[in-house]
Amino acid sequence: MKKILMLAVMLIVSISAFSQSYRGDMVMSNKVDTHDSISTFSLKKSSRLFVSAELMFGEMPGVRLSATYGCQLNNKFFLGGGTGYCMAVDWYSDHYSIPVFADLRVDFLEKKISPFMELRAGVDIAIEGANGFYGNFSFGCRLKRFSLSAGVESMKGQDYDFPYYYVGRRERVYYGNFDESADPYSFRAFNFVTRCSFEF
Numbered sequence: 001m002k003k004i005l006m007l008a009v010m011l012i013v014s015i016s017a018f019s020q021s022y023r024g025d026m027v028m029s030n031k032v033d034t035h036d037s038i039s040t041f042s043l044k045k046s047s048r049l050f051v052s053a054e055l056m057f058g059e060m061p062g063v064r065l066s067a068t069y070g071c072q073l074n075n076k077f078f079l080g081g082g083t084g085y086c087m088a089v090d091w092y093s094d095h096y097s098i099p100v101f102a103d104l105r106v107d108f109l110e111k112k113i114s115p116f117m118e119l120r121a122g123v124d125i126a127i128e129g130a131n132g133f134y135g136n137f138s139f140g141c142r143l144k145r146f147s148l149s150a151g152v153e154s155m156k157g158q159d160y161d162f163p164y165y166y167v168g169r170r171e172r173v174y175y176g177n178f179d180e181s182a183d184p185y186s187f188r189a190f191n192f193v194t195r196c197s198f199e200f
Contacts, residue, residue, distance in 0.1 A: 048072055048080070049200045050147075058191035060095060060157050062088025068103045078105040086124065090157030090189065095129035107142060114142050116149070124155055130186045132156025136193060145199040150192070157189040 047069065054064040064087070070080015080103045088095040101122025107114045117139055124134035132155065140149025 046071065048078055050082075050197045051200065052084075052195050052197040054193050054195045056088060056153070056191040056193050059187075059189035060088040060090050060155055060191055062086060062095070064088075064099070066099065070103060075110045076107050078107070079103070080105075082120075088129075088155070088157075090129065091187075093129065093158065095155075095157060096127040097129060097131075098125045098127065099123070099134045100125060101134055101136075112144050116140055116142055116147070118149060118151070120153075130156045130158045132186070132188075138193065138195060140195070147197045147199070149195045149197070151195075153191050153193050155189045155191065156186055158186045 048071075050068040052064075052066045052068070054066070056062045056064065064084055066082050066084030068080050068082030070078055072078050081101065082103050083098060083100050086095070086097045086099055088097075099122060101120045104119045105116055106118075107116045109115065118136070120134070120136040122134050124132055126132075134153070134155055136151060136153040138149040138151025140147050
């Protein structure tokens, strides 16, 4: 009887120890799986590259292609720089330029789908047209590597290649000559911009 009782106690202890060990393994496994699933949504990595295509509507309508490369500072803040190629039209002439800018991007959520804010500031180097400040402020949504945003921007445009020097008027017709020595008339143009980007 004592032997049977001892065997029963040993069996219960063994089963209890095995169940405790199995439960601990399950908890550790769940923790690892949870950690892995969280890290899937994490943006913590050394660098990010965005390639974007933009449509501009407003005082200087056109299109722009750009690339931005930089460092992901933490799960929310990205800081980098970029450049691109812009084709637009101001009041009377074509505008071709190369924007060079700093880029700050803030992801609001640490998930695969997250709203974000983006701020660009730099200079628009004109191939044809007027040089000047380039700035853009937009809001959008990121879905894994694809993002879509909309915002406003500011550029510098000019109304024509050479200002017209008026010397007379007759029957509502202006007479005069182009004054190539004068500075072109320039203005601050504002556009509404939609941008789609893909991250590599």
